[in-house]
Amino acid sequence: MRLGFLGCGTIASAVVRGLAGKGHQITVSERSAALSSALAEAFGDVTVAGNQAVIDASDVVFLGLMADAAEAILNGLSFREDQQVVSFMAGADLEQVADWAAPAWAAAVMMPFPGIAQGGSPVMAFGDTALLGRIFEPDNTVFAVRDSSELTAYLSAQAVLSPAVRLVADAADWLGQRVSDPAQGEAFLRMLVSTSIQASGCKELIEALNTPGGYNQRLRMHMEQAGMRRSLSEGLDDLAG
Secondary structure (H helix, E strand, C coil): CEEEEECCCHHHHHHHHHHCCCCCEEEEECCCHHHHHHHHHHCCCEEEECHHHHHHCCCEEEECCCHHHHHHHHCCCCCCCCCEEEECCCCCCHHHHHHHHCCCEEEEEEECCHHHHCCCCEEEEEECHHHHHHHHCCCCEEEECCCHHHHHHHHHHHCCHHHHHHHHHHHHHHHHCCCCCHHHHHHHHHHHHHHHHHHCCHHHHHHHCCCCCCHHHHHHHHHHHCCHHHHHHHHHHHHHC
16 A cells, blocks of 8 residues: 655654555655654665655555644645545544545544554554554554544553553562562563463453462452552543543
8 A cells, every 4th residue: 555654753653664564655754854764764665755745645644743733734735535544643533634634535543552563552543444454454453442532531541551561660670679580570570461461351360360368369459458449540530531
């Protein structure tokens, strides 16, 4: 496919890295010049061009712009009717994107994560998720949401990643002070948590780890009694507004 990227920040750059080498023709904008130049140097199927040239060379255009600057940038550009536009902007719904990119079709809003560069990453999206599936799957998994309100809920809930990593990092620090190889201890905990969560539903895993008097049950109950679940719920409510 002929794919174009307006804006080439960290997330857009990760998306390009995940798509490079898969038979697409990819054109990225000069915005974030260091990242776009690095992509062109690393991949023979990636070229750098001005914003209008990106649009002219593409059938699917991805918008990796800041939502508050997007209207001013896009209003100065000309899209075609036969183009599809996919937005990475959480602060703009499909109706706004359709207005800014007319007469092109505002196909979808998607929220990729940096892991898309290597594959195996979730992609939250609404709109034409079939189009996104053709582009990003099976290397990644597209999770279809109903609309922008559901996307906001997903965006809030995904923030659990940072505190979860904080817990693992703190446990690794605690372990590192008590074992001869701290790096091995952290690698062990990272593998344990990631493979366990991937292999089982959360409720089932909690039940499996609920041996009366066992280490996992005792630590979980200690943290729940300290207000872990209440604090998480309050934090998520605050994020979702």
